[in-house]
Amino acid sequence: MSEQHQQPRVAVHKFSSCDGCQLAFLNLGEDLLALTERLDIVFFAEAGMMNESAEVDIAFVEGSISTAKDAQRIRNIREHSRYLITIGACATAGGLQALRNLAKSDDWVQAIYTNPEHIDTLDKVSPVREHVHVDFELWGCPINKNQLIALVNSLSLGVLPFEETDKLCMQCKRQQHACVMVTKGSPCMGPLTRSGCGALCPAFGRDCYGCYGPAENTNASALGQRFDGVGLLSTQISNRYLSIYSNEQAFACTGQGWNEES
Amino acid sequence: MSDQRNISIHVPVLARVEGEGALDLHIKDGLIEDLKLTIFEPPRLFEKFLEKRETDQVIDMVARICGICPVAYQMTAVHAFEHLFETEVSPWIRDMRRAFYCGEWLQSHSLHIHLLAAPDFLGFNSVTEMATRHAAEVRRGLRLQTLGNDLIALFGARSVHPVGARTGGFYHAPDVDSVNKILARLQDAREDASALLSWTASLPLPDDHQDFISVSLHHEHEYPMNAGRIVSSAGLDIDACEYNDHFREFQIAHSTALYSLLHEQVYLVGPLARMNLNHECLPQEILAQLNDLKIRFPSDNMFHSIIARAAEICLVIDEAIRLLENYTLPQQPSVAWKPRAGIATAATEAPRGLLWHRYSLDEQGLVRDAQIVPPTSQNQARIEQDIKQSLQAFGLNHDEDALRLHAETVIRNYDPCISCATHFLRLNVQRD
Known part of the structure; x- marks a missing residue:
């Protein structure tokens, strides 16, 4: 049991997105089983781990923030996570759906909000960093497994990875x-x-x-x-x-x- | 006093589905009074984003509707555009597109069977739990999934949001050596696929027979994927351009996804619907194995979906081998095309069912407006209908955990892709 506690506890959260960056985990193939031996994944809805409110060492966040509930949820995640890492363009920068922020037509924006009790949507789609502190951002649409594994390896050694900013x-x-x-x-x-x-x-x-x-x-x-x-x-x-x-x-x-x- | 209970079950986040969904169920006096499958993925408004874009950019953008079936979105868009432009592609392009799509079916079906659906039938919460008892089966599944991803990457450089497809064909033709390496792996995997098919048929699947209409593409020469007419088990037989004359999409307040009906009736799309309408196109070897396993299609047991998926895994491996066996480099991986104004429509078979696109293009080939109908919104009404019938058949006297798990199992059986299911909400405003 004590070994269990030494494994980093990990959560994978999803906001507005295509699910493609979570696939960097699920597409690892047989390496996925090796990864789950190194990490204790406590929340990952798509993979069936459902302890959403657990304290974790690393929270991976996919997707952009576009509802009031999302904004509350990301604050809760921050409070329960030692490192918060965004994965992919949506969480890091808003993603394709942030194109909605450029829409000029009030008519169509208002048309979407006629049932606010059912469709709870903020005026703007925003990246996670506009809501809470982010420890590291993985860029890419989608991210790839090399980025993910490098990050997990770095964090296991207690350091953040080198940030790729070159062209x-x-x-x-x-x-x-x-x-x-x-x-x-x-x-x-x-x-x-x-x-x-x-x-x-x-x-x-x-x-x-x-x-x-x-x-x-x-x-x-x-x-x-x-x-x-x-x-x-x-x-x-x-x-x-x-x-x-x-x-x-x-x-x-x-x-x-x-x-x-x- | 009645011994019948009033139960409210609320499942706030559905596990092991792609995207975000929730289920509310209210049972009163032993009957289901209210049942809502809520899709709360915020509307991502994709169809609006596509306006004023060039066709090649649309192909890159629509991939982002779904990380699990980007090829389906790319192929549907490209066929729509080429149909309007009257672009004649070479046999090489046609064949390689089918091989590319085979990769996506292989990847998506393997992921669904092992990571999302099978844990339900064997009593596990996740694939990692299942791997502790069924390691060999899980590893076999993950190997097949990886092979599917690598087949997509052969043509698309990566499996999520691949970059190889363009109007008129591909940007790049894979070299002979890379093709031969994948071919050898496909040949090796065929045995795994047969073993997987037998394994799915041996799972303790519920025996739940229902009456439903199946809808899929049908092609006279092949199991449908990139091309064919839209047919149904109730006699429908139409071209993709006639879709809006027969199918109606509408909005329901509790969900951000649209619902869809065929002639005002609920219908099913996906592997079981495809298998029900096209099983006679399967290669003899697969038909013989199904016969040995005593699995008959058409089937009215919704839980045979997982077996249909496994049979399709056998099929796409056979198909990919056939298409790549005598691979030669083409002179050009794409053909020239000219834009023209008009309406572009196409339907293809995404792993989880019929996917339909319609674009209005201007004379420069830029999108004026777009309509995308993904499989999950077509299945949404069917899923709700199925949960009601399945829970009645299962017995509403079960405890709440059992009812919740059964309802979730029913939903996961459809492989709903909720990220795709959300698109622009068209609204009719009535003023007095």
Whole structure:
């Protein structure tokens, strides 16, 4: 029994999301059984562990906050967790559904709220960090199992992992892929995007669409000009910025600028 | 005094379903007075986000409706667009799309059988508990799931939100060596799949017969996946573009998902419905095994869904082997296409049932508006109907824990994907 207590106690919580980042656990295959020998998973609704209010060492949070109940629930989770880790674009940055924050039409927003007793929805979709302190954020739509395992390994040693903030371009160059922007004129988001995915899109000969979010020190407006140079319409440029990370300042300003031009 | 009890059962968070749902059940004087399957996943309004987007971006975005069946969303969108654009894809593209989709069925079905459904029938709360007593079966299931994920990644670089699909085909053709490695693993896995099918047939499944209408695609040459007409066990036979003439979606206050009816009747989509309508398209070997196991389709026992899933796992492994066996690199992994204005519709078979998309596109190929009907909203009314019938058959005199577990088992049997089930709530405002 004492060994049981030495294992880190873990919870996996879900808010508004597609469930894809939880799959970084459930898609581990046989490694999932190895992981459950190292971790004591006490709450993970999709996997059937249901002790939601237990004190835990690590709380993984998927999904963005979009209802008053969500906002209360994330505060409770924070109170019961030593480390709170967001997994994926929704929890970390709001995700695709944060596009709702840009909706101009009051008519349709109000139409959704006509039954507030049934559909409890906040005005804005927000990332977890706008509600509670977050110890570490795993970026990506979706995150991958390498990020997850590196994080679990670091926390087992009592330290937070190294945060990947470099640009995808660097990873892509190290893997020696032909630059899709130079060779094909494809509107690649690599110069702005955080690395970590493994440069999957350039490896497939297509442009990166930014699913790992903004890297550090980005120059989003210059890349927007470059997209204009390769012949994209204003709407197309705006669409590239206002997608999974429309709620992140680094992408939002440029995206909104081109949106107004369209 | 009546000895009949008044019971209220509230299950605030459903375990082992994808997404967020809850169930409220009220029994009064020995009868079910009220039963509500509540979907409280906040509306994610996907259909609105797709407006003004290009088709290739739509393919990347709709994947995000569901982390467990992104390929289904991508394939349905791409078929809709190409149908409108009259894009003729090569046989290579058609075959590889089916192989790609096989990966998703394999992954999703393996996950559902082992992680979500089977623990119910064997009396465990989770797969990790089940693994303590059924280690070999759980490991076999996780291996099949991993193989499905790797087959998706062969064409999509990753299994969740893959990046390989585009209008006109794929961005990338896998090399022969990578294909051969997966092929060898598929050939090895075929025996595991047969063993899994026998195992599901040996589970202590409830014997609960119900009357329901099955709906799925049907294709004259193959078990339906990417293509076919929409048929039902009540004689429906329509093209995907006629969907809105026969099916009606509507909103119920207690759920953020829409409900759907066919000719005002509740219906079933998913593996059991598919198997009921298409079992004659299965390869002889699978039919023979089902025969040996004394499992007959069509079946009216809803709990045969898990067996249908296992049979489909055998099928997709056979199919993927057939499609990849003589693999050669294509000249181009995609064909050229030209946008045009109009209505684009398509239906495909997601692992958990019929998925229907409709887009209105402008002359540049940008989306004007979109309508997406996922399988879970189509099954929602059927699930509620089933819980009522199943609990009556099970016996309302059972204690509350037993009733709760039975109701949950019924729900999980549908593999409801509640994240997908929520989409934009269309509202009719009536003013006096």
